[in-house]
Amino acid sequence: MSAGQLVLAVEIDGDGAHPAAWRHAAHAPGALLDPRRVRAVARIAENAGFGLVTLADDLVPPGGNPHISGRIGAVERAAFIAAVTSVVGIAPVVSTTYAEPFHVSSQLASIDHVSNGRGGWVVGVSAAEAAAPAWGRPLVGDAPARAREATDSARVVRDLWDSWEDDAVIRDVATSRYLDRDRLHYIDFTGQTFAVKGPAIVPRPPQGQLVVFAEHGLLPADLVDVALVGTPARTDSPRTFAEIEVALDTPAASAADRVAQLDRFTAFPARNRLRYTGSAEGFVALLTDLAGVVDGVRLHPLVLDDDLAVLSRLVLPALFRARIASRPLPGATLRDTLGLPRPDNRYATAQGNAR
Amino acid sequence: MTRTDPTDVPRPEANLHFGVFFQGVNHWTIWSDPNSGSQIDPASYRQVAQTAERGLFDAFFLGEGLRLREVDGRIHDLDVAGRPDAITQLAALAAVTDRIGLVSTSNTTFNEPAELARRLSGLDLLSSGRAGWNVVTTDNAWTGANFRRGGYLDHADRYRRAAEFLGVARAIWDGWADDAIAASVDAPSWARPNAIGRVRERGAQFDVDLVPTLPRSAQGHPVIFQAGDSSEGRDFAARNADVIFSAHGNDFDDALAFANDLRTRLRAVGRPADDLRTRLRAVGRPADDLRILPGTEIIIGATEDEAREKARLIRFEQVTPATALNIASLLWNIDLSDRDADGPLPVEDPVIEKNSGAFGARRVADPRATVANWREQAQAHNWSLRETVIALGPQRGHVGTPAGLADKFTHFVREGAVDGFNITPYLIPDGLDDIVELLVPELQERGAYPAEYAGTTLREHLGLREPLTHRNADATRTG
Numbered sequence: 001m002s003a004g005q006l007v008l009a010v011e012i013d014g015d016g017a018h019p020a021a022w023r024h025a026a027h028a029p030g031a032l033l034d035p036r037r038v039r040a041v042a043r044i045a046e047n048a049g050f051g052l053v054t055l056a057d058d059l060v061p062p063g064g065n066p067h068i069s070g071r072i073g074a075v076e077r078a079a080f081i082a083a084v085t086s087v088v089g090i091a092p093v094v095s096t097t098y099a100e101p102f103h104v105s106s107q108l109a110s111i112d113h114v115s116n117g118r119g120g121w122v123v124g125v126s127a128a129e130a131a132a133p134a135w136g137r138p139l140v141g142d143a144p145a146r147a148r149e150a151t152d153s154a155r156v157v158r159d160l161w162d163s164w165e166d167d168a169v170i171r172d173v174a175t176s177r178y179l180d181r182d183r184l185h186y187i188d189f190t191g192q193t194f195a196v197k198g199p200a201i202v203p204r205p206p207q208g209q210l211v212v213f214a215e216h217g218l219l220p221a222d223l224v225d226v227a228l229v230g231t232p233a234r235t236d237s238p239r240t241f242a243e244i245e246v247a248l249d250t251p252a253a254s255a256a257d258r259v260a261q262l263d264r265f266t267a268f269p270a271r272n273r274l275r276y277t278g279s280a281e282g283f284v285a286l287l288t289d290l291a292g293v294v295d296g297v298r299l300h301p302l303v304l305d306d307d308l309a310v311l312s313r314l315v316l317p318a319l320f321r322a323r324i325a326s327r328p329l330p331g332a333t334l335r336d337t338l339g340l341p342r343p344d345n346r347y348a349t350a351q352g353n354a355r
Numbered sequence: 356m357t358r359t360d361p362t363d364v365p366r367p368e369a370n371l372h373f374g375v376f377f378q379g380v381n382h383w384t385i386w387s388d389p390n391s392g393s394q395i396d397p398a399s400y401r402q403v404a405q406t407a408e409r410g411l412f413d414a415f416f417l418g419e420g421l422r423l424r425e426v427d428g429r430i431h432d433l434d435v436a437g438r439p440d441a442i443t444q445l446a447a448l449a450a451v452t453d454r455i456g457l458v459s460t461s462n463t464t465f466n467e468p469a470e471l472a473r474r475l476s477g478l479d480l481l482s483s484g485r486a487g488w489n490v491v492t493t494d495n496a497w498t499g500a501n502f503r504r505g506g507y508l509d510h511a512d513r514y515r516r517a518a519e520f521l522g523v524a525r526a527i528w529d530g531w532a533d534d535a536i537a538a539s540v541d542a543p544s545w546a547r548p549n550a551i552g553r554v555r556e557r558g559a560q561f562d563v564d565l566v567p568t569l570p571r572s573a574q575g576h577p578v579i580f581q582a583g584d585s586s587e588g589r590d591f592a593a594r595n596a597d598v599i600f601s602a603h604g605n606d607f608d609d610a611l612a613f614a615n616d617l618r619t620r621l622r623a624v625g626r627p628a629d630d631l632r633t634r635l636r637a638v639g640r641p642a643d644d645l646r647i648l649p650g651t652e653i654i655i656g657a658t659e660d661e662a663r664e665k666a667r668l669i670r671f672e673q674v675t676p677a678t679a680l681n682i683a684s685l686l687w688n689i690d691l692s693d694r695d696a697d698g699p700l701p702v703e704d705p706v707i708e709k710n711s712g713a714f715g716a717r718r719v720a721d722p723r724a725t726v727a728n729w730r731e732q733a734q735a736h737n738w739s740l741r742e743t744v745i746a747l748g749p750q751r752g753h754v755g756t757p758a759g760l761a762d763k764f765t766h767f768v769r770e771g772a773v774d775g776f777n778i779t780p781y782l783i784p785d786g787l788d789d790i791v792e793l794l795v796p797e798l799q800e801r802g803a804y805p806a807e808y809a810g811t812t813l814r815e816h817l818g819l820r821e822p823l824t825h826r827n828a829d830a831t832r833t834g
Contacts, residue, residue, distance in 0.1 A: 022540060022545055023540045023541075024540070025540060028538060028539065028540070029536050029537045029538075029539070029540060029542070029545050030536040030537075030538075030570075033480055033536075033569065033570065034480075035449070035450070035480065035481045035482070035483065038481065039450065059469055059470060059473065059565070059568075060565070060566070060568075061566050061568050062568070063545065065544055065545075065546065065548075066543060066544030066545060067544075067545055068545050069535075069545055069546040069551060069566075069568065070531075070536070070546075070568050070569055070570065071568050071569075072476075072477040072480055072481065072569065073473055073474050073477040075442075075443055075446075075474070076442065076443070076446040076474060076477035076478055076481060077446075077477070077481070079443045079444070079446035079447040080446045080447060080449055080450045080481045081450075082397075082447055083397075083401075083447040083448070083449075083450035083451050084450045084451075098467075099470070100465065100466075100502055100503060101503075102421070102501040102502055103440070103465075103466070106439075106440040106443075107440045107442075107443050109439075109440075110439035110440040110443035110444055111443060113395055113396075113397060113439055113444075114397045114439065114443065114444060114447040116397070130565070130566070133562075133563060133564035133565065134469045134563060134564070134565035134566075135467050135469060135470065135563075136467055136468075136469070136561055136562055136563040137467075164437065168437075169394075169437065171386055171387070173387045175677070176387075176433055176675035176676065176677035176678060177432045177433060177677070178386050178432060178433060178434055178435055178436065179430065179432040179436055179437075180432070181429060181430040181432045184423065184430050193503070194502075194503040195500070195505075196500075196501055196502075197422070197500035197501055198501065199423060199430075201420060201421065201422070201423060201437070201438065202395075202437060202438065202439055202440065203395050203437040
């Protein structure tokens with residue numbers, strides 16, 4: 001990422017940001033759960049030049065009657081996408097409220113391995129009350145308790161990513177040792193509701209640490225790489241991304257009409273995000289203005305099949321021409337794309353200081 | 356073998372089924388070989404899976420370990436270790452393979468059914484019906500130290516939890532009617548009314564209430580694998596599994612005895628999920644309801660002598676002096692790491708009383724008898740400790756020429772001792788090449804191996820029937 005440039009992210013879950021987006025999708029409803037659809041959307045986003053895709057998720061149904069009731073897990077989709085793309089970053093939402101932090105860490109580290117260093121994590125919380133009986137766990141019922149679980153989980157996940165030093169696999173034939181056990185570390189985490197021993201069962205991710213995205217304010221600043229904000233202004237995190245819902249004019253209908261048509265089924269709920277409704281040129285101008293304010297944007301297209309096409313054909317090429325944004329480079333890790341350094345290993349550093 | 360007519364066998368038409376087990380933790384995978392590749396690079400996994408698919412293998416199989424192995428409080432450092440999360444890795448392989456089944460070993464103790472069932476469903480949909488689940492249990496607090504609940508489960512309850520877990524998972528997999536999703540964007544709702552059933556299950560282990568988020572796949576449910584060898588484990592397999600991944604595949608008589616034991620257990624049990632079918636048959640599950648695939652290693656040479664010499668060299672690479680001492684330490688239950696592996700056997704008796712400091716490794720059933728046998732044989736052959744471990748330690752595998760092995764395996768499958776093998780390559784990622792290029796064609800010439808995939812799903816490859824669901828059962832009852 002060059003100074004003053006935006007990194008472009010796009011959320012590709014479901015059929016789009018509007019709950020009724022499936023009604024304007026260019027495919028039959030059931031195709032949403034077809035691997036060809038998962039592959040096609042990811043490739044469109046990569047070919048358009050996005051720096052990363054994100055994948056929303058939770059254990060409970062995404063929309064609820066009368067809307068989309070099905071969703072393949074974000075980690076599984078992310079791994080599948082990793083195998084059919086080459087430069088785009090991939091950041092699944094993984095919830096922290098009830099999940100096992102040890103599994104979360106392993107799954108995300110594996111995403112980074114299968115993508116050769118293109119993995120990110122959007123730290124999720126499960127606010128729906130239905131999540132507790134689905135997991136069979138006591139309700140984590142208020143926002144502070146969910147923030148506590150998210151914080152402790154993120155700490156464990158990050159500690160586990162460092163629990164293998166980069167060079168822990170030594171393959172020392174002379175001593176018959178595959179591992180140097182001094183380069184593996186118990187994390188011995190004890191939080192408010194759980195404890196985790198470690199070390200990880202997955203070697204350190206290629207990026208050292210995956211890029212951690214979180215809604216601004218959910219986690220302590222030291223656990224976040226990219227803060228997601230609804231109101232564009234820099235934060236105390238290394239990078240800040242503005243969240244933008246976007247509906248664009250298409251050859252068939254104006255953006256305002258497209259929103260109105262979907263609103264007839266269900267109102268587009270207000271979320272803590274910017275919302276843009278209008279022409280591609282106007283959107284390019286908005287993003288150009290934001291380039292001096294935030295480091296990136298995460299776009300939530302109204303209807304993927306419509307708005308992703310306009311973004312791909314009109315918006316991103318204009319941003320690239322004006323050098324407001326650039327495509328991720330071949331071979332780049334997601335950290336490279338974001339201009340974030342590969343972090344030192346906390347345990348190796350601690351040991352180095354003690355020596 | 357005294358038969359003269361080749362068709363005079365219990366199963367003259369039977370074909371072998373092959374799987375490949377990409378191992379993550381063991382001393383059989385040779386990492387010291389110059390041709391040995393990465394245990395974590397996705398390219399290694401892709402190559403093994405694609406080679407297996409070229410050889411028409413039914414399944415690509417990944418294991419699980421939820422804590423790094425330890426000996427006396429220290430991380431075991433001699434063997435390969437460090438591997439990806441199985442379902443995550445398999446979801447990536449689903450995108451770069453077309454036919455091969457993708458089997459994840461996943462624990463019922465440190466997972467919850469709603470999440471694991473959904474992850475497996477996701478893999479099953481992304482692979483268009485190629486997912487499998489090797490159901491394993493853990494009860495030790497040592498593994499529990501990595502999880503929210505710690506070591507909460509009694510040893511006696513581990514199969515009870517596994518069976519209940521599977522029951523909940525099956526209810527989740529059956530939650531959607533086959534036509535649950537609207538055919539058109541103009542339908543009144545995305546899912547047809549009442550087409551998605553709520554799952555409420557309350558048992559000794561679970562109290563869950565959820566709405567499943569995924570439909571059945573092209574193969575209905577993921578195929579269920581099971582590997583436990585205890586009597587409890589075998590009963591669990593007889594009741595619940597589609598495939599048993601056994602440890603009885605080296606010796607023909609041992610393999611046949613195991614297969615017959617399983618068939619007896621199959622006849623004795625009903626299958627809870629299939630009560631209707633069981634009622635109709637009035638007996639237990641039919642013998643062809645369960646495939647038996649022993650884990651094995653296959654070492655191939657152009658001649659018998661060459662194969663034996665290759666096997667000898669491989670054994671010395673697998674059982675390094677340090678590994679020999681580690682295996683002996685586990686057997687004696689004494690720290691022998693400072694002894695000379697190329698010297699004689701330890702003079703001490705094995706320690707029976709003390710708990711072993713080893714975690715994550717298998718123990719020997721009768722150490723005193725085993726040590727006595729090792730002493731006798733070592734003396735008779737003038738073997739060092741390392742040579743003794745190689746000759747008498749954990750055994751596995753078949754060694755021979757492609758033609759010789761093909762004859763032998765055809766005999767195994769036609770006599771009903773196995774349905775195939777789950778092959779563990781000793782070299783990653785090239786270790787399957789000679790099996791696919793040399794052994795598979797020999798088997799095909801004998802008509803004992805398929806010439807093409809039977810279908811597109813793992814269930815079809817294995818020749819398994821579709822799972823009967825609660826919904827189908829209801830339809831059959833009322834219709």
